[in-house]
Amino acid sequence: MLGYIPGNSFMHRVNGTTKLVALILISVACMTTYDTRFLLFTSVLSILLFKISHIKWSDVSFVVKFIAVFSVLNLLAVYLFSPQYGTVLYDSKTVIWEGFGRFNLTQEQLFYEFNLVLKYLSTIPFVLIFLLTTNPSEFASSLNKIGISYKVCYSVSLAIRYIPDIQVTYFDISSAQQARGYEISKKASLLKRVKGAMTIVFPLILSSLERIEVISTAMELRRFGNHKKRTWYSEKKFEKVDFLIMLFSVLIMGVSFTLIYLNQGRFYNPFS
Structure with a gap:
């Protein structure tokens, strides 16, 4: 990861x-x-x-x-x-x-x-x-401390956190396809593995869009962005x-x- x-x-x-x-x-x-x-x-x-x-x-x-x-x-x-x-x-x-x-x-x-x-x-x-x-949280709080809007800081934090999430989702989809008998592990040929990776892209995009919708809805319910300032749980001087x-x-x-x-x-x- x-x-x-x-x-x-x-x-x-x-x-x-x-x-x-x-x-x-x-x-x-x-x-x-x-x-x-x-x-x-x-x-x-x-x-x-x-x-x-x-x-x-x-x-x-x-x-x-x-x-x-x-x-x-x-x-x-x-x-x-x-x-x-x-x-x-x-x-x-x-x-x-x-x-x-x-x-x-x-x-x-x-x-x-x-x-x-x-x-x-x-x-x-x-x-x-x-x-x-x-x-990511400490990094976002540091950016906010030097004057950058916390909305931008939080977006950067989410982007950094999203990288391992995408990787986890990719491996989950890959494991699910292999469980159904579609061999895309190291045992398969390179061409077959490339084709298998391409078939993972579409469900990966759909799951990413669904996750974005869930996060944005949760942020709206918590009134994210309603105030000009916010406090941070993780902060480093x-x-x-x-x-x-x-x-x-x-x-x-x-x-x-x-x-x-x-x-x-x-x-x-x-x-x-």
Whole structure:
């Protein structure tokens, strides 16, 4: 289940709003630059933070493998549709392997795609840390504390809680279909499993719509939104470490923009 997992690690103790601000700032910093030195630093930082979060591999293995497959497909697609893009970016061409036509392998193309890999390593662990170490209720109360409407905060909290609910519903529907004799487990072929997954989507959508109707009705009966302010059962105060983390995130984004200025563009070019 990809959702909040209670724990007592350093990242669990950090305020939810602090983690969101850091996630946004660092993601923007990583997405706007192709400086390999900077991306190596943020990749190591994200993996290190993931390690100290004490998140078990079994909790994220499926998601990580799923993301890895699509990342590899994306890298292959980049090469297939534009195999000489790296040579254009770095204004250089160092051929490693002579292919056919425009499909030859160059150091510049490999370097560009290596930067793409670093971008994945820089951002994906941060997203997983945020999802798995942030209590939705505590996060919503923190957002409300900095001036965001509690209606918006509650919507964000429901969205975060909804991820594991969707997963539970998916597995329930899958188990029900297998109990009726429709094999979509690991024993079945890949094509049959894909078709089985597609048949789950429709009842999943219907159950999601039904759940949304139940939640909205319950909120209306409790007069949600009738007052301008509300109290929170779960609330965490900002501490010194939260301000330091946000300041560090701002510095990281500042370094990213500074490197863009020094490199006279988004790309660090070691071939010039």
